[in-house]
Amino acid sequence: MGSTFVSLxxxxxxxxxxxxxxxxxxxxxxxxxxxxxxxFGLQGVPHNIGGVADHVHLLFGLKATHCLADVMRDIKxxxxxxxxxxxxxxxxxxxxxxxxFSVSPTARRSVSGYIGRQESHHRRxxxxxxxxxxxxxxxxxxxxxxxx
Numbered sequence: 001m002g003s004t005f006v007s008l009x010x011x012x013x014x015x016x017x018x019x020x021x022x023x024x025x026x027x028x029x030x031x032x033x034x035x036x037x038x039x040f041g042l043q044g045v046p047h048n049i050g051g052v053a054d055h056v057h058l059l060f061g062l063k064a065t066h067c068l069a070d071v072m073r074d075i076k077x078x079x080x081x082x083x084x085x086x087x088x089x090x091x092x093x094x095x096x097x098x099x100x101f102s103v104s105p106t107a108r109r110s111v112s113g114y115i116g117r118q119e120s121h122h123r124r125x126x127x128x129x130x131x132x133x134x135x136x137x138x139x140x141x142x143x144x145x146x147x148x
Contacts, residue, residue, distance in 0.1 A: 006064045009047070009103040011111050011135065012072060013057050015127060017093035019148075021053035024078060027087055031079060032056070035077040038078050041067065042071055052122050057115040072098050097146075099131060101138050 016022040018027035023031060028051070035058060036046035062071060076094045083092045103111050114121070122130070128147050135142050 004064050007061075007105055008064065008066070009061045009098050009105070009108055010068065011057065011059050011115075012097035012098055012100040012104050013055060013131065014072075014076065015055035016053075017095050018096070019054045020129060022089070022092050023051065023053045023056070024089075028053075029084065030087075034077050034082050035075055038075050039071070042066070042074060044071065048112040048115045050118045052118050052127075055127050057118060058109070059108070059111055059115055065104045067101060072100070097141075098106065098136060101134065 032049040032051075035049050035056070037102050039046040039058070039060045042064065043063060047059040047061065049056065049058050051057050058075070062068065076098075080092060080094055125133075131147060132142075
């Protein structure tokens with residue numbers, strides 16, 4: 001085979017430091033746009049980005065040459081710097097770590113819809129409970145103490 005063919009789509013989730021309600025609704029959409037631009041600048045494909053005041057969900061595609069950990073580091077680092085420098089929010093920080101799940105092409109639309117409904121979704125479910133549910137559905141082993 002003379003070429004490489006891949007479909008690498010990820011659903012990543014990460015929170016603000018100490019789950020602070022740090023993402024202001026007034027600039028939340030701009031943050032999501034900035035993150036999409038960062039993914040695009042890394043030659044990835046941003047499909048959807050959403051979230052609420054204490055966390056963000058990203059649905060994006062990567063090339064075979066990307067390293068997910070490097071991409072996540074770059075997204076968090078650049079968005080944090082943007083929040084500090086442009087929005088002038090000096091105490092903003094992301095929590096260390098993230099959760100990431102592979103998404104099949106047939107599930108992309110469903111995951112994108114889920115990300116788009118975050119605000120209504122979190123009226124009845126905490127981020128911790130959501131993360132726990134996502135990890136269990138993906139059959140990822142975890143210790144409760146690392147969810148905080």
